[in-house]
Amino acid sequence: xxxNDITSKRGIGLGMLSKTDLDLITQATAEVLETVGIHTDDxxxxxxxxxxxxxxxxxxxxxxxxxxxxxxTIRYTPSKVRFAGFDRKKDxxxxxxxxxxxxxxxxxxxxxxxxxxxxxxxxxxxxDDLRKSVIISDWCDNYDVADPTVTGxxxxxxxxxxLHELSTSLINTTKPTxxxxxxxxxxxxxxxxxxxxxxxxxxxxxxRPLLKLCYCPTSPLDLCDNVTQLSIKxxxxxxxxxxxxxxxxxxxxxxxxxxxxxxxxAEVLASMALSQLANRGAPVVYGSANTIMDLKSGTxxxxxxxLALLSSAVAQLAQYYKIPTxxxxxxxxxxxxxxxxxxxxxGLAMLPALAGANxxxxxxxxxxxMTISLEQLVxxxxxxxxxxHLLKGFDVTEENIRMNxxxxxxxxxxxxxxxxxxxxxxxxxxxLTFDRNMRGPWxxxxxxxxxxxxxxxxxxxxxNHDPCGLDGDVVKEMNLFVAGKxxxxxxxxxx
Amino acid sequence: MVTQDEINAKAKAAVMExxxxxxxxxxxxxxEAKVDMVSLIQDxxxxxxxxxxxxxxxxxLFLPHVIAASEAMxxxxxxxxxxxxxxxxxxxxxxxxxxxxxxxxxxxxxxxIVATMLKIAGFKVVDLGRDVAIATYVDxxxxxxxxxxxxxxxxxxxxxxxxxxxxxxxxxxIRDSVMTMVGGAPVTxxxxxxxxxxxxxxxxxxxxxxxxAAAE
Numbered sequence: 001x002x003x004n005d006i007t008s009k010r011g012i013g014l015g016m017l018s019k020t021d022l023d024l025i026t027q028a029t030a031e032v033l034e035t036v037g038i039h040t041d042d043x044x045x046x047x048x049x050x051x052x053x054x055x056x057x058x059x060x061x062x063x064x065x066x067x068x069x070x071x072x073t074i075r076y077t078p079s080k081v082r083f084a085g086f087d088r089k090k091d092x093x094x095x096x097x098x099x100x101x102x103x104x105x106x107x108x109x110x111x112x113x114x115x116x117x118x119x120x121x122x123x124x125x126x127x128d129d130l131r132k133s134v135i136i137s138d139w140c141d142n143y144d145v146a147d148p149t150v151t152g153x154x155x156x157x158x159x160x161x162x163l164h165e166l167s168t169s170l171i172n173t174t175k176p177t178x179x180x181x182x183x184x185x186x187x188x189x190x191x192x193x194x195x196x197x198x199x200x201x202x203x204x205x206x207x208r209p210l211l212k213l214c215y216c217p218t219s220p221l222d223l224c225d226n227v228t229q230l231s232i233k234x235x236x237x238x239x240x241x242x243x244x245x246x247x248x249x250x251x252x253x254x255x256x257x258x259x260x261x262x263x264x265x266a267e268v269l270a271s272m273a274l275s276q277l278a279n280r281g282a283p284v285v286y287g288s289a290n291t292i293m294d295l296k297s298g299t300x301x302x303x304x305x306x307l308a309l310l311s312s313a314v315a316q317l318a319q320y321y322k323i324p325t326x327x328x329x330x331x332x333x334x335x336x337x338x339x340x341x342x343x344x345x346x347g348l349a350m351l352p353a354l355a356g357a358n359x360x361x362x363x364x365x366x367x368x369x370m371t372i373s374l375e376q377l378v379x380x381x382x383x384x385x386x387x388x389h390l391l392k393g394f395d396v397t398e399e400n401i402r403m404n405x406x407x408x409x410x411x412x413x414x415x416x417x418x419x420x421x422x423x424x425x426x427x428x429x430x431x432l433t434f435d436r437n438m439r440g441p442w443x444x445x446x447x448x449x450x451x452x453x454x455x456x457x458x459x460x461x462x463x464n465h466d467p468c469g470l471d472g473d474v475v476k477e478m479n480l481f482v483a484g485k486x487x488x489x490x491x492x493x494x495x
Numbered sequence: 496m497v498t499q500d501e502i503n504a505k506a507k508a509a510v511m512e513x514x515x516x517x518x519x520x521x522x523x524x525x526x527e528a529k530v531d532m533v534s535l536i537q538d539x540x541x542x543x544x545x546x547x548x549x550x551x552x553x554x555x556l557f558l559p560h561v562i563a564a565s566e567a568m569x570x571x572x573x574x575x576x577x578x579x580x581x582x583x584x585x586x587x588x589x590x591x592x593x594x595x596x597x598x599x600x601x602x603x604x605x606x607x608i609v610a611t612m613l614k615i616a617g618f619k620v621v622d623l624g625r626d627v628a629i630a631t632y633v634d635x636x637x638x639x640x641x642x643x644x645x646x647x648x649x650x651x652x653x654x655x656x657x658x659x660x661x662x663x664x665x666x667x668x669i670r671d672s673v674m675t676m677v678g679g680a681p682v683t684x685x686x687x688x689x690x691x692x693x694x695x696x697x698x699x700x701x702x703x704x705x706x707x708a709a710a711e
Contacts, residue, residue, distance in 0.1 A: 412625075414604055416562040419513065425557055440697035 009391050011098035011356025013319070014312055022320045025258070029265040030067040037064040038221045038270040045228035045274055052277040065273055073273040079322045081240050081283040083145060083359075084208040086197075086469040087174035092144050094285055094324035098315075098356020100391060101144035102384040104137045105329070105361030107180055108150040108372030112337065114455045120337045122371055127152030129372075131168050133364065136374055136458060138173040138467040140363075140381035142388060146173035147180065149364040149372045157493075159486030163189060167478045170197050170210055174469040178212040178242065178327075184229035189485060191237060196481055199474050206238070214242035214287065214327055217267035219252035227271055235275040235282030242327040243271045244287030248300050249310075251293035257306060261313050264290050272323075285358075287327030288314035302332035302368045303345035312355035319356065326359035328352050331383075336367045338376045338451050346383050353387045360384075378454035378461075382431040389429040432457060499530045503539035506571065510543030513563035515570040522574035532579045537587075540568045544615050558608065565611045588619040589710040590642035592676075593635045595623030597656050602649035605679065605699075609645070612699040613706060618642075629659045636664065636673050643694065643706060645676035654681050658690045674709055678702060 017025070040046060041061045050056040055064040079096040092101050110122040111129050130148045137146035148169045155161035162183060169177045170193065182190060194211040198204045215230045217223050223231075227243075234241040245264035247253035253260030268286055275282040291307035293300055301307070311328045318325045331349030335341035352360050363384070364377035405418055415421050433453040435442055446452075468475070502525050509517040518540070525535050547564040550556040594610050596603040603625035610622045621639050623631055627646075636644050644664075648654040657677050664670040676694035677687050687695035694709065696702035 412601075412603075414562075414607060416559050416604075416608075417513075417566040418559075419563070421559045422513065422563060425559060438698065440701070 009100040009388050011100055011315070011354045011391060012393070013098050014316065014351070014355040016309075016355070017313055017316050019320075022317060025261055025265060025317065026320075028262045029269060030070045032221070032262060032266045033065040033070055033270060034067055035064070036221060036266075037062045038217075038223055038267065039063075040223045040225075040228050042223075042225045042228040044232060045223070048232065048274060048277050052273070063270070065270060069273060070269055073269055073276050074321045074323065076276040076280050077272055077321070077323045078281055078283055079324065081285050081324050081326075082208075083176035083178075083212060083240060083326075084210060085145075085174055085176040086170075086210060088208075090144075090175045092176050092359070094326055094358045096319060096322040096324050097358075098319065099358055100353050100356060100388070101359045102142055102363065102388075103145040103147050103178075103359055103361045104133065104143060104149045104363030104365075104377055104380070105147060105180075105327070106149040106365045106369040106372050108364070108366075108370060109153055110367070110371045111150060112366060112371055112373040112376075114373070114375050114451070114458075116452055116455075124153045125150035125372070126154040127164050127168055129374075130165055131172050132374060132458075132462055133372065133377060134169050134172040134177065135465055135467060136377050136461050137363065138175055139461045139465045140378065142381045142385040143363060144175065145177060145359065146175040147178050147361065149377065151181065157495075158490075160186075160189075160482060160489050162186060163193065163482045163485050166190060166211075167193055167482050170194075171468055171470055171475055171478065173467050176212065177210070178214055180214050182213045182215065182226075182230060184226045184233060187230065187233045191239070193478060193481060196478050197470060197474060199471060209237075209239050212240045212242075214244055215271075216244045216246050216289070217271055219245060219247035219267060220263050221267060221270075223267070223271060223274075228274060231271050231274040231284075232278045235279040235284070238279070238283060240283040240285065241275075242285050242287040243268045244289050244327045246289040248291060248293040249306060250295050253290070255295075257309055257313070260290060261310065261317070264288070264310075264314075265317060285324045285326040286314060286318040286321075287325065289327070289329045290314070291329075299334075300368060301334055302329065302365075303334040303341065303348075305348060307332060308348040308351040311352040311357060311360075315352055315355040315357035324358045326361075328357035328360050329362065330357065330360040331362045332365050332369060334368055336371065338366065338373055338379065342366065342376065343383075346380060349384070350387050350390065353391060374458045375451050375454040378457045379433050379450050382433050382450070385431060386429060386434075497524065497528050497530070499534055502528065502530055503535055503542070506535060506539030507543035507546070510540055510564050510567045510571075511546055513560065513567050515567040518567045518571040519574050522571045526575070526578050532575050532582060536572060536575065536579075540571050541617075544568050548615055561615065562608070562611055565615055569614070587617075589617045589707070591619045591621060591639050592706060593621045593623060593632065593639055593641045593644040595627035595632060595635075595646055596625035597646045597648045597653050597660075598626060598628050599656065600648050600650060600653035601625050602679075603647070605649070606645075606647040609647070609678065609696065609699045609702045612703050616703045616707060618706060618710075629656065629663050632660050633663050633667050633669070636669055637667070641673060643674045643676050643709060645678065645694075645696070645702070647677075648679040648682060651681045654679065654686065657682070657686075657692065661691050676702070676705070 049063045081094045083092040133149045137143045166179045195205040215227045245267045247264040249260040253263045275284045290310040330352040331346040333342045333345040363380040364372045433450040596606045610620045674693040677692045678696040684695045694705045
């Protein structure tokens with residue numbers, strides 16, 4: 001269902017930043033890392049930075065990274081990273097360049113219940129919501145990855161929510177999936193779950209890890225232990241990871257987008273430097289959840305055009321460094337309900353797509369990522385399909401001009417009966433939830449909105465789509481492993 | 496020698512493959528084999544057309560398939576017609592419908608689709624083309640004595656002329672002998688009611704449904 005054809009979805013490469021701009025940002029980033037540096041309290045990280053040639057102040061946990069090391073980091077970071085799916089055909093190869101992929105995203109703690117009348121309500125998320133969300137993303141053609149969009153909040157204080165979230169994701173899709181809330185102290189459990197998912201096949205588990213993790217520096221310029229340890233552990237185990245800065249221009253980055261582009265770049269490259277010092281060639285990719293703090297309301301606005309601009313700039317910067325991008329936020333929304341605001345803000349994802357961000361994440365998101373709607377997830381599949389269609393542009397060849405057809409049909413007749421027209425049906429845009437009828441037939445079919453149609457699709461998918469590619473015994477073993485860890489968790493916490 | 500059933504099956508398959516040249520060849524073969532022309536049209540060509548129509552209704556085939564199948568069928572009928580007439584046979588029709596895109600308007604693709612769909616549904620369609628003068632509609636009603644005369648308009652400026660069809664049919668004293676049908680993007684049920692048109696067709700499918708109802 002998913003096309004991994006590398007020529008099919010390429011941005012046109014927005015030239016928003018000139019080469020001079022890119023050089024200026026890179027030089028400024030090197031100056032920040034060399035003079036201001038980054039902070040970490042992690043002794044292991046401090047040791048690795050020191051050994052790598054950084055000027056390390058252990059007392060204050062400040063690391064000054066010399067320019068040559070920044071350049072080495074850019075050079076040694078791979079220009080392509082495979083995100084393996086359980087089904088090899090669904091692998092996503094992230095390559096430095098303008099090839100575009102899409103994913104759902106969010107760490108939603110609330111889910112929006114559908115209601116036709118428009119009276120929406122939200123409730124806390126559960127592991128079952130996460131399962132449904134992954135199954136839906138697996139089914140939807142335009143999602144290249146099936147990351148979970150919600151957390152399994154029913155496991156808070158009852159067990160190992162992280163392992164429930166990870167195993168439920170791995171079991172319910174054959175597409176690549178990334179776990180977004182890893183804890184470094186539990187890294188070994190994630191690796192073990194990856195091994196069990198492959199039925200204990202160590203080699204497959206190592207060569208084609210289903211496990212992919214992401215982590216975020218604390219802006220400005222702080223790498224907490226979770227980031228440094230995940231950088232080191234993922235590098236040593238060759239687990240693909242996304243480094244995502246979440247700088248807020250005006251609050252945790254300079255108020256200018258150019259300034260925030262520099263500080264977030266310093267944060268990401270500092271983390272990548274640690275990865276490359278730990279294990280040269282480690283598969284890390286460049287992410288961006290940078291946006292503004294809305295200085296009037298004090299909130300992190302993710303439906304802003306600034307988010308789209310920063311994501312697009314990161315795509316261009318990473319292309320300049322020949323580093324793939326993933327977890328590039330595009331077209332998130334601040335809206336609390338699926339409405340016109342979502343449509344407008346989600347459409348902004350077109351900007352990073354045109355810029356050629358390699359993996360743009362936004363599906364299902366409402367309310368700055370805090371609330372998820374399964375119906376919105378299905379509608380977004382159509383929005384991203386629409387953008388994919390825009391990326392196709394024109395394929396101007398002699399064959400495609402169809403001179404013979406033009407001459408055959410001549411003046412005033414039509415092209416409907418031609419064989420080439422029939423052959424062209426499947427190449428047209430074909431949204432599932434955007435009704436193209438005129439009013440009469442639309443009313444006759446129940447006056448359904450995109451959201452209504454998406455709800456029907458959600459119900460159909462959950463009824464009919466079982467994407468699990470794992471052996472029944474493997475699933476049983478994964479569940480046993482997680483249940484064992486639940487028990488340990490309860491004992492440790494005296495319950 | 497080829498049997499009736501064999502040639503009907505071949506014709507049906509060729510229509511479903513949208514192959515107008517093959518349909519013509521089969522019809523020529525049928526003439527040589529002296530099979531029943533009416534059966535060939537009804538149980539061969541039309542059967543194939545109906546199958547395509549059913550799949551269109553189910554959403555597994557689309558408009559270009561229907562139009563192409565219809566053209567393939569028409570190519571066959573054109574081959575068979577002289578023979579059919581000399582045999583004195585006739586294919587049963589639900590009735591005649593005169594269609595045209597109104598004077599001043601050359602936007603005829605919608606009308607073409609309606610004409611195709613009505614043919615498929617078993618009507619004899621007299622297509623007057625586009626930019627059709629009001630008097631031409633009136634003359635066609637006199638000549639063909641249709642069940643329905645339909646006009647399409649894409650623009651509000653040409654839509655008003657649909658009123659003139661009503662008036663001129665009345666003036667000619669034949670308004671009661673025929674039903675009028677109107678359609679086109681700006682045309683609504685309200686407009687049809689206002690000018691006194693008998694049938695408003697929202698789209699091709701709607702036109703077929705309403706013409707079928709009128710034919711009963």
